[in-house]
Amino acid sequence: MADTFPFIVTTPDDRSGDGKRRLVRSHVMRGKNLKRRPSRPPSCISVHPGDVNPSSTRKDPSILAGGCEVSYEIRSSTDLDPHTLETMRQLRRAIGPPDLGLAENQSELSWLEPIKSDPACLHFTMFVAGMWKDSIAVRGEQNTISQASLVSYGKVLNLLQQRFTDGASDVSTSDSSLIVVTGLVMGSLALCDFKTALNHLKGLHQMIVLRGGLSTLNGNRRLQFKICRADISVALSTGCDVYFLSDTEISWDSYIASLDSRDLYNSQETSTLSKELVVGMPEKLFIIWDDLSEVVRAINIAAQCARSVDFELYQEAMISIHYRLIKLEPELKIFDELIRLTLLGFCSGVFLQWRGVKFRFKHLAQQLMMILRHIGIDDEMSIGSFRMVLWSILVSAISVLDEQEAASLRPALKKTARRMGMTSWSEIETILKSFLWINNYHSAPAREFIETTLA
Incomplete structure (x- = not known):
């Protein structure tokens, strides 16, 4: 009977309710502090059939709300001139996801880090920023690309070709190289050049295979999301099959919702x-x-x-839902x-x-x-x-x-x-x-x- 809640009798003459209030509060809060934030569902990218214990993959939709804190160690970006920085800031705002209240905690410096450290990333970003600034691809229309953008585009292709020719896998399949090729896929889609987008995607797939598979990017979740986004976008644009998740890798179980x-x-x-x-x-x-x-x-x-919506789970849901819908035909x-x-x-x-x-x-x-x-x-x-x-x-x-x-x-x-x-x-x-x-x-x-x- 230790867990039973006693009756509390209060009369108009009873002026000392502090002890009773403490008793009520103690009963209400019993067990509250033992609750933990529900764990994330496992990623549909990095988890292969048989790798996960079903009892450890319980899904809870309540983890969509809130947000996550991410920390970065970034070098200064003062070596980029102010005009270049402002162009990149404008580009970042333009290519962000729809305004849905997402808790995207990526700092500006972390976004600029691969651009600073890799010339191919820098020239590719300038190429895309130039197209965007000239209002090219805003409505999916094919327009004339400026000379400056073409120069940046040529430098990107030359740098990538040199890496592939040299055969240094640590550079040719590095995160920054994958970022560039993924960006080339999305840039081609924005220009409605679907054939080129598909060719870039095939090259990206070969790079991932050489890297050891998409799960080798578990330490760079944002890059995984970008690659899958490009894969899905090409499939919806061209009708080709997706490249990065096979039929055997797709789970048809509920990802978030309850089973009943x-x-x-x-x-x-x-x-x-x-x-x-x-x-x-x-x-x-x-x-x-x-x-x-x-x-x-x-x-x-x-x-x-x-409130904000958990950005990583938003991205995971994007991948899980899209791949299943595409494969359900x-x-x-x-x-x-x-x-x-x-x-x-x-x-x-x-x-x-x-x-x-x-x-x-x-x-x-x-x-x-x-x-x-x-x-x-x-x-x-x-x-x-x-x-x-x-x-x-x-x-x-x-x-x-x-x-x-x-x-x-x-x-x-x-x-x-x-x-x-x-x-x-x-x-x-x-x-x-x-x-x-x-x-x-x-x-x-x-x-x-x-x-x-x-x-």
């Missing part, structure tokens, strides 16, 4: 996803949806509470395929886009346009299907499609809204939020698209 989520969906009267779609959704697709919903929930809560029904493609479109906007550069994921855009046209707007469709099409059209329009492609979907959007009896943005926004939706990121462009369509 489907039962929870079925038990709720109002689910975040229409029940008719949940019931028929393949298990793997549902698990991916559930993982992504935890990321979205964390981002929305962080925005409401002025076969044996899907048409609405399951619509969900898969829309999730890829949703993720490409949230995880892959930069602030100052709009990437054109051509293959994904073509797939989305094809399936939306194939489904059409059938009056016999259920309300749940109409809602799914509405959400898919808007996610595609604001995240993946160009202006002309998005405009071609306006008639279907108008017909869908009319069929559902929706005439205003507020009504449609309620529907969108019942799916996956980041308020501070999606609502403004979606509202503009809706109101110009229904006007």
Whole structure:
């Protein structure tokens, strides 16, 4: 009976409540100090099948909130002239992830360190900064590259070729060399030069193989993330398979969400996803949806509470969710395929886009346009299907499609809204939020698209 909580009797004449308050506080806090911050889920990059004990990989979505502290030992960057530094600062802001309240604790000096220590990194950064400053690739358009940028680009290629020719693996496959080649992949994608991007990616893959595999970069998590981002971006742009995670290396288990989520969906009267779609959704697709919903929930809560989202887990979720969605393609029904493609479109906007550069994921855009046209707007469709099409059209329009492609979907959007009896943005926004939706990121462009369509 030692753990039982005694009754506390208080009367109006009882003025000495200090002891009672201490007793209550002691009972409430019992065991609180024993709780630890939940551990991270294992990385999907560095963990190979059979390397991890299942009992040690418990996932907890609560670790999305908060942030991590990272320390760096960096030399001074005063040897770079002020103009160069300012150009690099502008570039860093332009290529940062979308403003989602991420706890990205990378200092400016740590970002500049490889640029200072490696001439190839320096010239590549000047090449990209020059393109960005001249407004090249801001909308994925191919424009004439300035002479200064071409000179920097030539120096980058010469330095890399010299390293590969010399055959010194410690230099040719060094972190800084990998950074440069990864940057060449992304730069080519920004220019919509998909063939060159794919060639650079193949070279990057050979470098990683010589290095000993992607897991050898465990000490440089940011570089791992950059490489996987480039791999995923090329796949979505060209339709080629991914290079850095094979079928046997991908885990189909839930990465963040709880394992009983489907039962929870079925038990709720109002689910975040229409029940008719949940019931028929393949298990793997549902698990991916559930993982992504935890990321979205964390981002929305962080925005409401002025908190930050764990940057490393955000990146891990990006890799895990994208690779699974890309590999899930076969044996899907048409609405399951619509969900898969829309999730890829949703993720490409949230995880892959930069602030100052709009990437054109051509293959994904073509797939989305094809399936939306194939489904059409059938009056016999259920309300749940109409809602799914509405959400898919808007996610595609604001995240993946160009202006002309998005405009071609306006008639279907108008017909869908009319069929559902929706005439205003507020009504449609309620529907969108019942799916996956980041308020501070999606609502403004979606509202503009809706109101110009229904006007």
